Amino acid sequence: MFDLRRLRLLHELSVRGTLAAVADALSYSPSTISQQLALLEKEAGVPLLEPDGRRVRLTAQGAALAAHAARMLAADEAARAELEHMRPSLAPVRVAVMQSAAHGLLPGALDALAESEPQLRIEVAELAPEEGLFEVAARGFDLVVAEQYPGHTREHREGLERSLLGRDAIRLAVSSDDPAQNLEDLRERAWVMEPVGTAARQWATQQCRAAGFEPDVRFEMADLTAHARLVASGHAVGMIPDLVFAGETPPVRLVGLPGQPRREVFTAVRRGTADRPGVRAVRGALQVAYDRGGR
Template identity: 65%
Template sequence: MFELRRLRLVHELALRGTLAAVAEALAYSPSTISQQLAQLEREAGVALLAPEGRRVRLTEHGRVLAAHAARALDLDEQARGELESLHPGLAPVRVAIMQTAALAIVPAALRLLSERAPDLRVELVEMPPELGLFELTARGVDLVIAEQYPGHTRAHTPGLERDPLGTDPIHLAVASVDPARSLDDLRDRPWVMEPAGTAARLWAVQQCRAAGFEPDVRYELADLSAHARLVAAGQAVAVLPDLLWEGSAVPVSLLELPGRPAREVFAAQRTASRARAGMREVRRALHDAFPMRRTDAVPPRP
């Protein structure tokens, strides 16, 4: 019989690509990973790994076993979920959150959970949505709060499902004394944007290109609070979501973008975890905590 713990290693290697990455993700040493995979090869009776330069790659047999490993891990999660339904709070729920969710959604959600499911342990880790969705597939987290921008739908991954939480209007942000009134007025300004490769960066650049210019991105920062500070100081302009201002004064001037766009904020989970009672409680709390449904929410900005 294959041991599930070893099957997870070959599943992780198929996703992450290197033994070093698997070791880092699972907090093992690379030598331990190698030893466990060697044992798995002996159990399988076929070569699962082949050398490729200084690294290794999965053989055809290895890829077949990795696919079976993914299904075995799903079945294990489904079984644990059904057991948990008899005893809610049995397992903690680990959630990957983007920065604006940490500011505007999660505090209220945790307050609701403390009332509804006080024995449930929720663990949070901040990750950009791209990394969070990958770690969800790799079972590094149980739930992800992510976003997608108008016209830029994220890829749908087999085995994952989404629960829309709400929409979040997006505005141009300029210094309060800035005379600009539209995107066209900002073609010669320095911009601050999120790092290259993120959905937010791609979407913001496309808005500028649609307006007929290439943005001068001088500042590349993941922290949206830092974006706001640069804008307020008159050193940059930006495209920022309204959730960033939830519960605080807005230190900049907000201008409408063409079409008044809004991003969709959603929670994603593995389909195999659907039966977990703790997961259902967390999803319900996130849905109820979204600002547009809360009685203490800041009114929508014009």
């Protein structure tokens, strides 16, 4: 019989690509992982890894077993979810949240859980949506709160199930004394945007280009509350989703964008864990927080 823990290591390697990345994710040493994979090769009776420069890669047999490992791990999670239904205690839920959700949804969701499931342990880390979705697929977390900008669909990872929380308006943000009335008025201004490569940056840049100019991005940062402070001080303009302000009075003046765009805010979990009572409770609490205005 295959050892499920070793199968997970093989699956992690197929997802993360290097032994070092697997070691970082699972808090093992690379040598320990190598030893366990060597034992898995003995169990399989075929070579699972082969040299690739200074690294290793999966052989055809290794890739085939890694695909089976993913299904075995999903079955294991489904079995644990069913058992969790049959006992009063709840397993901890590991949650990855994007930054605006950490500000706008997390406090309200924790308030709701304190009332409905006071014994449930929640472990939260702030991750960019791209990273959070990857980590849930790789079993680093149980649930992620992520977003999708208009016209910029995110990859649908195999085995993940999404649930829409709501649609969050995105507006131009300028200082309170700024006279700008539309996007075209900001062609000569300094901009603050999220880092290159993020869906938010790509989307915001496209809005400026559609208005006939290339944005002068002088400030690049992931922290949207920092965006708001820069804009409020008059040093930049930007595009900020409503969720960032968590139902409070914004420190900036907000101006509508053409077409009144909204991003989709959603949760994603692995299908094998979607029915876990703890995961369902967290999803429900996040929905309550969103419906109450976030926050």
